[in-house]
Amino acid sequence: MEYKxxxxxxxxxxxxxxxxxxxxxxxxTIEMKNEFExxxxxxxxxxxxxxxxxxxxxxxxxxxxxxxVEGSESSPVGYIExxxxxxxxxxxxxxx
Numbered sequence: 001m002e003y004k005x006x007x008x009x010x011x012x013x014x015x016x017x018x019x020x021x022x023x024x025x026x027x028x029t030i031e032m033k034n035e036f037e038x039x040x041x042x043x044x045x046x047x048x049x050x051x052x053x054x055x056x057x058x059x060x061x062x063x064x065x066x067x068x069v070e071g072s073e074s075s076p077v078g079y080i081e082x083x084x085x086x087x088x089x090x091x092x093x094x095x096x
Contacts, residue, residue, distance in 0.1 A: 001052065001089075001092060002052075003050055003051060003052045003057065003089075003094060004050070004051050004052075005048055005049070005050045005051075005094070006048065006049065006051075007046065007047070007048055008036070008039060008040065008047040008048065008049055010040065012049055012056075013033070013036055015049065015051075015056035016036065016047065016049050016056060016059055017029065017032055017036075018056060019049075019056050019057070019058060019059050019084055019086065020032055020059065020082075020084075022084060022086065023082055023084040024082070035047075035061065039061070043064075044063055044064040044065075045061070045062070045063045045064075045081075046061075046062050046063075047059060047060070047061050047062075048060050048062075050085065050089075050094050052089065057085060057086045057089045057094070058083075058084055058085035058086060058089065058094055058095070059082070059083070059084055060080065060082070060083040060084075060095075061080070061081040061082045061083075062078060062079065062080055062081060063078075063079050063081055064076045064077070064078060064079070065077055065078075065079045083095060
């Protein structure tokens, strides 16, 4: 299976949001739009999406945190805010 992982671009919002709602069904579109725009415009957040053909099948939201992160003894620290891979595409190495 050939899939592609890449940093988000503006046109990814709807596809990313469709997968986000699988992990966080109660997240509002407004909250996620703010998160998405933050990742596009700030240096401390990134979002990567995974696509198989034209289907969005996964994502990872990451950030650099300067506040306390449990288990960390340093600051700043890289932090995974959320990661998800659709069922049917799991256990083939996408989340590695």
